[in-house]
Amino acid sequence: MQLNEDVATVLSRIAKENNYFVRIEKGNILHFGRRGLAYEPEGVTLRWGDDILDVSLSYSLNDVVTEVTSRGQDYVNDEWVESTSTPADLRKISGGLTAPELMKMAFGDVPLLLDNAPQSQTSQVQERSQGEMQERAEKFLTGSCKCIGLPDATSGASLTLTGAG
Numbered sequence: 001m002q003l004n005e006d007v008a009t010v011l012s013r014i015a016k017e018n019n020y021f022v023r024i025e026k027g028n029i030l031h032f033g034r035r036g037l038a039y040e041p042e043g044v045t046l047r048w049g050d051d052i053l054d055v056s057l058s059y060s061l062n063d064v065v066t067e068v069t070s071r072g073q074d075y076v077n078d079e080w081v082e083s084t085s086t087p088a089d090l091r092k093i094s095g096g097l098t099a100p101e102l103m104k105m106a107f108g109d110v111p112l113l114l115d116n117a118p119q120s121q122t123s124q125v126q127e128r129s130q131g132e133m134q135e136r137a138e139k140f141l142t143g144s145c146k147c148i149g150l151p152d153a154t155s156g157a158s159l160t161l162t163g164a165g
Helices: 007-017 099-107 122-138
Strands: 020-025 029-034 043-047 052-059 067-074 079-085 111-117 141-147 158-162
Touching: 007 020, 007 122, 067 122, 079 122, 099 122, 111 122
Parallel strands: 043 158, 067 111
Antiparallel strands: 020 029, 052 141, 067 079
16 A cells, blocks of 8 residues: 555565565666576676776664564464574675674674564565565665766666775
8 A cells, every 4th residue: 555655665665575676777667576586787897997986885784683573464374474584594795794694793683573564474474574684784885986987887776896906
């Protein structure tokens, strides 16, 4: 149901609740896909010293959790359905530690309970917990990059930086 929300907010919320992602690519193409599948967005490779003017990265453990438990109710069988996601369920992007692993090292266990979720099947609550875990982990690293001569390097594009170290 869409109550005082624009279409982008509704799509983002539905995607998050079902472990999907939604993004705009190449102008007006809306890409809505399932997380964890072998989807590689068209990316842009930036070379340090050639294309890049400035890179600014920031890290934040704010809102990162080490475990997400989603619990809904199966009204037909009159029982609770529950699923828990851990850092092992995350799709790793690079070879380092994930945000939940860093959070656990720094602060110990930080669980999140999504109680009375609108999902009524085990697979649905599992997707919800995995989606929430992935989204919170992806907020760990944010950044901006100023570059020249690459019109495909737009907001939201997948960037690969080379020669930076």
